[in-house]
Amino acid sequence: MALKIVKGSIDRMFDKNLQDLVRGIRNHKEDEAKYISTCIDEIKQELKQDNIAVKANAVCKLTYLQMLGYDVSWAAFNIVEVMSSSKFTYKRIGYLAASQCFHESTDVIMLTTNQIRKDLSSPNQYDTGVALTGLSCFVTPDLARDLANDIMTLVSHGDCVKRKRCSVLIMYKVFLKYPESLRPAFPRLKEKLEDPDPGVQSAAVNVICELARRNPKNYLSLAPLFFKLMTSSTNNWVLIKIIKLFGALTPLEPRLGKKLIEPLTNLIHSTSAMSLLYECVNTVIAGQYCSSVGSVVLCVQKLRILIEDSDQNLKYLGLLAMSKILKTHPKSVQSHKDLILQCLDDKDESIRLRALDLLYGMVSKKNLMEIVKKLMLHVDKAEGTTYRDELLTKIIDICSQSNYQYITNFEWSVSQPVTPHPPGISVSWWTIRVFAVAQMATLLDNAHLLTGSMQRNGICEVLYAAAWICGEFSEHLENPLQTLEAMLRPKVATLPGHIQAVYVQNAAKLFATVLKSQEGNTDSTTAQETSQLMIDRLPLFVQSANLEVQERASCILQLVKYIQKLQQKDVEVAEEVIALFAGELNPVAPKAQKKVPVPEGLDLDAWINEPPSESESEDEQPKAIFAKEEPKHSRPRHTEVDEKELARRREARKQEQANNPFYIKASPSSQKVYQDAPGVEHIPVVQIDLSVPLKVPGLPMSDQYVKLEEERRQKERAEKKKKEKKKRKEKRSGRGKKHDSGPESEEDITPAHMVDIVTEEMPENALPSDDDDKDPNDPHKILSLHFFGPFQVVVSVIFENKCDSFLKSMEFNVLDSLNSKLQRPEGSGPHDGLTVPFQLPPGVSNEARFVFTVQSIVMPQKLKGTLTFIVKDSSTHEKLDFKLHFTCTSYLITTPCYSDAFAKLLESGDLKGSSVRLEGVNMPFHHLLARICFHHHFSVVERIDSCASMYSRSIQGHHVCLLVKTSGQTVSIDAKCDEPTLLGNVLDEIKQTFSQC
Amino acid sequence: IIWLIRFILIQNRAGKTRLAKWYMQFDDDEKQKLIEEVHAVVTVRDAKHTNFVEFRNFKIIYRRYAGLYFCICVDVTDNNLAYLEGIHNFVEVLNEYFHNVCELDLVFNFYKVYTVVDEMFLAGEIRETSQTKVLKQLLMLQSLE
DSSP, X not given: OHHHHHHHHHHHHHSOOHHHHHHHHHHTSTTHHHHHHHHHHHHHHHHTSSOHHHHHHHHHHHHHHHHTTOOOGGGHHHHHHHHTOSSHHHXXXXXXXXXXXXXXXXXXXXXXXXXXHHHHTOSSHHHHHHHHHHHHHHOOHHHHHHHHHHHHHHHHHOSSHHHHHHHHHHHHHHHHHOGGGHHHHHHHHHHGGGOSSHHHHHHHHHHHHHHHHHOGGGGGGGHHHHHHHHHHOOOHHHHHHHHHHHHHHTTTOHHHHHHHHHHHHHHHHHOOOHHHHHHHHHHHHTTTTTTOHHHHHHHHHHHHHHHHSSOHHHHHHHHHHHHHHHHHOHHHHHTTHHHHHHHTTOSOHHHHHHHHHHHHHHOOTTTHHHHHHHHHHHHHHTTTSHHXXXXXXXXXHHHHHHHHTTOSOHHHHHHSTTSOOOHHHHHHOXXXXXXXXXXXXXXXXXXHHHHHHHTTSTHHHHHHHHHHHHHHTGGGOSOHHHHHHHHTOGGXXXXXXXXXXXXXXXXXXXXXXXXXXXXXXXXXXXXXXXXXXXXXXXXXXXXXXXXXXXXXXXXXXXXXXXXXXXXXXXOOOHHHHHHHTOSOOOOOOTTHHHHSOOOTTOOTTSOSSOOOOGGGOTTSOOOTHHHHHHHHHHSOOSOHHHHHHHHHHHHHHXXXXXXXXXXXXXXXXXXXXXXXXXXXXGSOOOOOXXXXXXXXXXXXXXXXXXXXXXXXXXXXXXXXXXXXXXXXXXXXXXXXXXXXXXXXXXXXXXXXOOOOOOOOOOOTTOOOOTTTTOOTTOGGGGGOOOOOOOEEEEEEEEEEOOSSSOEEEEEEEEOOOSSEEEOOOTTOOTTOOEEOSSOBOTTOEEXXXXXXXXXXXXXXXXXXXXXXXXXXXXXXXXXXXXXEEEOSGGGEEOOOOOHHHHHHHHHTSOOEEEEEEEOOOOSOHHHHHHHHHXXXXXXXXXXXXXXXXXXXEETTOOEEEEEEEEETTEEEEEEEESOHHHHXXXXXXXXXXXXXX | OOOSOOEEEEEEXXXXXXXXXXXXXXXXXXXXXXXXXXXXXXXXXXXXSOSEEEETTEEEXXXXXXXXXXXXXXXXXXXXXXXXXXXXXXXXXXXXXXXXXXXXXXXXXXXXXXXXXXXXXXXXXXXXXXXXXXXXXHHHHHHTO
C-alpha cells in the first residue's frame, strides 16, 4: 500500500499540470488537435489512478479542454469521484467540472444526490457554497425533487447569511424543475422579502420577480410589500427588478399605475444611475401611466438628455424609448424633431437607423416635406454606402405610408426623384398626369445623372415608371421627339432588362405620337428622319441578352422598317400607327372590382363539388380549420344581396354547428374578425390643389414646394378658423355633429398614429381567455400555479351528546399540517385548543364553526384532532379523538356549464387529462350521474345515451371536466383539468364513492 | 421571457474562449455554436458602436477590454445599462484580484475566474455587487488551497 502511494506521487511528478497543458496548447498552434488528443490520452491514464490529487488535476485539465470545445462527457463518472472528495480544493474542481459538463441527460447525475445533500448540510460554508453554485447549473427534475427540502432547510434555518442568500437564489431553478415545491416553499420565500439582511432580501426579490413574471395575477397581493420595498430600498439592482415587476402587474391592476407614478417620477428626478433612470422611464411609457401627461413630458425631457449624451449606448436607448413614446404621445416627440434629425449624422449606423425609424413615425402632413428634404441631403452625403439604400427605402416608405395619406401635394412628390411612381399610382393621380408627364420627361432626359450609381439601388425603378408614363400619356409631352431621343440613348442598354423592355415599348408609343404631329407638317422628311432614328437605335436592343427586350425591339424594328417603306411612298401612316396603342387607360379605384356585377347564375359561394358533410366526419379530430376560414368568406365582396345571403348562410352554419355536439368552435378571437374587417372605404381620398402652375420647367427645388404648401396652408387655416367658430356655436346649441367631413377636415393635421381600441365582445358563457397567448411549450408555464392562497375554509362541526350526562368545557383542537391550519384567536399558541361556545345537555346536538386556513386545495388533507370535555357529574376530563377529512371534492362548487363553453374549454388545450375505470358498478346510468353530481358537486353538461359530459369548478377556478361512459358494469371516466394533482385526487375520491356501494 | 442571464462569455479577438458560464442548459454542440455566433456578432463592431447587439431572440451586452470581449446574454426586454455596469464591476474585481489582470492571468487561472463569476452571479441572477465583499470571500477561498 505504502509503495503504491509512493509510486503514485512519483508518477505525479511527470504529470502535466494545468499550466503545462495551457503552455503546450499555445506552443502547438499548428497541430492543436493532435496535441490535445495526446493530452487526452494522458488524462485517461491519470484518471485510472487511485490518487485523488492526480484525478482532480486531470479533471481540471478536462474542464479547460471542455471550455475550448472538446468533448469530455466520457469522464462524467470521474467528475463525480472528484466531487465527492473530502478536500475542498478537489471538491471545488469536481463541482466546477460538473457545472460545465453535466446536463439533464447525463446519467451519472443521479449518483450525486447524496453527495450534494451531504455538502449542502456540511458545517463548512464553503462546501455548501460550491454545492449550491454547482446545483444551480446542473439541477435536474430528480435532483430538484430530492433536494428541495434540504434547500428549504437552508433557507429557513441557515445561520450563515451567505448560505441563506445563495439558497434563496437557487430556489427559482428548483421551482422550474420541480414545480410542486413552489407551494409549500412560498410562504418562507415571502418571509425573506422582509429579511433583515439586504442580500437575502434582494435574492428573494429576484426570485419572486421571476415567479411573478410568469404569472403576475397571483402575486398582486404582494404589491403593497413591493411598494414598501420600492420606496425604501437603495439597492439599484433591487429597484430595477421591482420596477420591472410592477410593469408586469399594472396591466392587471390599473389602480397600481396611479399609485406608482409618484415614486417613479421621484426616482426619475433623483437617481444618478442611468440604468435605473432608464428602467423607470421605460416603465412609465410602457402605457399604463398614460393618463399623466406630465410624466410623459418628464420622460421625454430625460430621454432628450440621453440622446444628447456623447455615449452611444445612452443615445441608442434614448431613441429606442422615444419610439415607444411616439406610439402613444406623438406630439411630445414631434417637438424634438431637430434632435432626431441630428442623430442622422451619428457615426454609428444603428443609431442612424433608429433615428430613421423614429422619423418614419413622426411624419405628418405638416412636416413631411421638410423631413424628406432633410433626408435627401443625407442621401447625397451617404453616397456609396448601404446606409444610402436604407435611407432611400425609408424615404419611399415615409412618403407612401398609409396609402400616401400624408402627401398633401402630389406635385411635390412627383418632383422628388426617388419617390416611387408605380404606373398604377400615376394613373390614380389622374388630375395631375399632365404635370407628371412633364416631370417624367425631364427625369428621363436627365437619367444619365442618376445612372452612375443606380444599378445597385432602387432609383432605376423610377425610370421604369417614368418611361411608361411618358409613353402612355405622350400626347401631353411638350417635346416628344426629345424624349424619344432620350429613351433611345445607348446608355439605356446598361439598365436592367425589365426597364429596357418598358423603354422599347414606350419608345414605340412615343414614335406614334411624334409621327402624328410631324405628318401634319408639309415637310415629310422630318417624319422619315424620325423613322430613321428608330431604325438606327433599335438594333442595340435587338442584341440585348434579355429575351423580353430582344423580342419587343425586333418586332418594333420590323414595324418601323415597314412604316419607313410606306413613308417613302408618301403614304400617311400616323393614324394607323397610333391605333396600335389606342385606348385610354382609366384610373381604377381599389374597390372597383366590387362594382363589377357578378354574372347571373354564378354563385361564388356555392360549392362546386359537394363538400363532405360534417356529420360524417365523427371519427376525425374536429379542428378549427373551418372556423378560421370564416372571416375570409364573410368579407363583403359583392353586392348587397350577397351580403345578406352570406349572413344567412353564416347563421345557418352556426345553427348547424350549435346542433352538432362534436363541433368544436374556434376561440372567440377568431370570430370577432369579420365584425371589424377593415373596409376599403376608409382609404383617404386626397384633395389635390391645382392652384399652382402646371408647367414647371426642369426639376423644381423641393423647398419651393415647401413654401407654396406653407402659403396654401396658411390660407386654409384662416378659413378653417372661421368655420370652427361656427361649428362651436352649433355645438353649444346642442346639435353638434361628430365630424364634419368637408374639405377642411382633410386638412386637419391629425397625429400620425391612431390607436385602435378593439373591444372584444365575448359571449356570456365564454371562458376567460387570459391564457390564450401562452405558449404551451413554454417550460415556465408549469409555474403558472394559481396562487390566491391561503384560503379560509369554514368547517361546521355538529356535536351530538349521545350519553346521559351533561357535558361542558368542551375544547376543540386540531394538529395543524403544513397545508391546513386551524385559525386561533390572536395571542394563543399554535397548539392551543378552541373553546366550544356551548354546553351539551344529554341527547342534544349543536353546531359550531371553525375556520381553517388552507394553502393548497389540490391535495386532500386528513387532520387529526381531539375534543376534550368535562362530564359534569363526575367532573372528570374526557378525551375524544377524531379525524377531519378535507377532500378535494369539498373544494368543488357545482357550477353549470353550457356545452359550447365546455367544448371551448376542452379545445383550449390548457387542460391535462387523466382517466379512471370503475368495474362492477351495478346501477342505472342516471343514478350513477346523480351520485357524482351529489357527492362530488358536478353538473351534467350534456348526456347522450350512455355517455355524459360533466363539469365542476374549484373555489380557485380550476375547471374540472368529465366524460363518463358506461358499458355493462364498467364505467370509464375521462377527465380533464388545469391542475393535474387536483384531478387525480378528485378521481380517486370518485372511485372511493363507487367502491363503497 | 425571463429576466435572467442566459450565459456569460469571455472571448479574445481570435474567438478563443476564456470563460463560458451557462445559466441555461444547452448541449455541447449548441454551446460551441453560440460561442462562434457571439464571436461573429461582436468582433465586427468597433468603438463607435453601441455595446449591445441583438442576438437570436436575445441580446448580447458586451464590453471590450484590451483584446477581450466580456459578453452577457440576456432577454431583449432586460436592462442594458444595468448589465453593462455589471460587466464593468466584474472586470474591476478581476483586476483587483489578479493585480492588473491580463489575458494570460485568465488563461492560466481559468478555474479562479469561474470562482469569481460564481461569487458575483448565481443561477443567472446577480449574487453580490459589492467589490469588497466579493474580494474578501475570494481571499478566504484562496487561503483554503
